Amino acid sequence: MTAQLIDGNALAAQVRADVAHRVQALKARGVQPHLTVILVGEDPASQVYTRNKVADSEQTGLGATLERYPTDMTEADLLARIAQLNADPAVHGILVQLPLPRHMNSHGVIEAIAPEKDVDGFHVASAGALMVGQPGFRPCTPYGCMKMLESIGMTDLKGKHAVVIGRSNIVGKPMALMLLQANATVTVCHSGTPDLAAQTRQADIVVAAVGKRNVLTADMVKPGAVVIDVGMNRDDAGKLCGDVDFAGVKDVASWITPVPGGVGPMTRAMLLVNTIEAAERASA
Numbered sequence: 001m002t003a004q005l006i007d008g009n010a011l012a013a014q015v016r017a018d019v020a021h022r023v024q025a026l027k028a029r030g031v032q033p034h035l036t037v038i039l040v041g042e043d044p045a046s047q048v049y050t051r052n053k054v055a056d057s058e059q060t061g062l063g064a065t066l067e068r069y070p071t072d073m074t075e076a077d078l079l080a081r082i083a084q085l086n087a088d089p090a091v092h093g094i095l096v097q098l099p100l101p102r103h104m105n106s107h108g109v110i111e112a113i114a115p116e117k118d119v120d121g122f123h124v125a126s127a128g129a130l131m132v133g134q135p136g137f138r139p140c141t142p143y144g145c146m147k148m149l150e151s152i153g154m155t156d157l158k159g160k161h162a163v164v165i166g167r168s169n170i171v172g173k174p175m176a177l178m179l180l181q182a183n184a185t186v187t188v189c190h191s192g193t194p195d196l197a198a199q200t201r202q203a204d205i206v207v208a209a210v211g212k213r214n215v216l217t218a219d220m221v222k223p224g225a226v227v228i229d230v231g232m233n234r235d236d237a238g239k240l241c242g243d244v245d246f247a248g249v250k251d252v253a254s255w256i257t258p259v260p261g262g263v264g265p266m267t268r269a270m271l272l273v274n275t276i277e278a279a280e281r282a283s284a
C-alpha cells in the first residue's frame, strides 16, 4: 500500500483564503485585525519564523507588526511592553516567539499576555479552556493537525484509537485533549512508555510529536493507519525531516503528512485563524 499525502501547503492555502474572507468582512465594519509578534534576541531560526508569520498575515489582509528587541532586554521591560499591547485596542493578537533568552522566565511572560489576545494558545487560561471545552484559543500545531484529519473526512473520531507520542504543553497534551473532544480513544506515550511499538500498533491515528528522527518506523504502524508527523529535525545531510521514517511508513499507512509541507504550514495558518477569531471576538 502507498499512503496518500495530506498536503499541508494546499490545506493551509485554503485556510488562508477563508481567513482572508473573514478579514474583509471585519474591515467592511471598520476593524483592521492586527497581530503583534515579539522577537527577543538574534536566534536565526526565530528570525525566519517570525518574518514568515508577519508575511503570512499580510498576505491575508491581517495587519502584522514584528517587534524586535535585543537579547539583553530585561524581563521587566518585556512585561511592560506586553501590558501596553494588552491595553491597546488596535492589537488583537500577541505572540511572543519562543525560545526566549535564558534570563527570562517564559512561563511568566506567557501568563502576562491577556488571554483574549493569546493567539498561540499557550496561556494557562487557554489550556484550561481547552481542557473543560470552553471557547478559548487552541495551540496552533495540534489545531492544525485536527484540521488535517478533518480534511480527510475524519471529523468524528468515535471508535478510533489515537496514539500521541510526546506530552509537551504545546503539542502532545493539547493534541490529546482535542482528539478526546472529537471522541477518539486516546493514549499518550512518552519517554517513560516501556513498549512504544505495542501502543502504536493499536492505533488508527498516530501523532508523532517528540522532536527526534525515526521515532515511528514501518513495523510500528498498523496497516491503514493515519500518520501525522509534527517533528522538525535535520537528517545527516542537513535536510529537514520529521519524527516519522517517512520512506518506510508511507508503504503501511493510508494517509501521511510530509515534512516539510505538512504540519508546519498548518501551524502557521492556524495562527491566522486564531488572530481573526480574536479580532472578531473583540469587535462582536
Ligand SMILES: Nc1nc(=O)c2c([nH]1)NC[C@@H]1CN(c3ccc(C(=O)N[C@@H](CCC(=O)O)C(=O)O)cc3)C=[N+]21
Residues within 6 Å of the ligand: 049, 095, 096, 097, 098, 099, 120, 140, 232, 240, 259, 260, 261, 262, 263, 264, 265, 266, 267, 268
Ligand atoms: N510562540 C511561538 N509560537 C510558535 O508557534 C513557535 C514558536 N514560538 N517558536 C518556534 C516554533 C516553530 N514553529 C514553526 C512553525 C511552522 C514551521 C513551518 O512552516 N515549517 C515548514 C518548513 C520551514 C523550513 O523550511 O525551515 C514546513 O514544515 O514545511 C516551522 C516552525 C512555530 N513555533
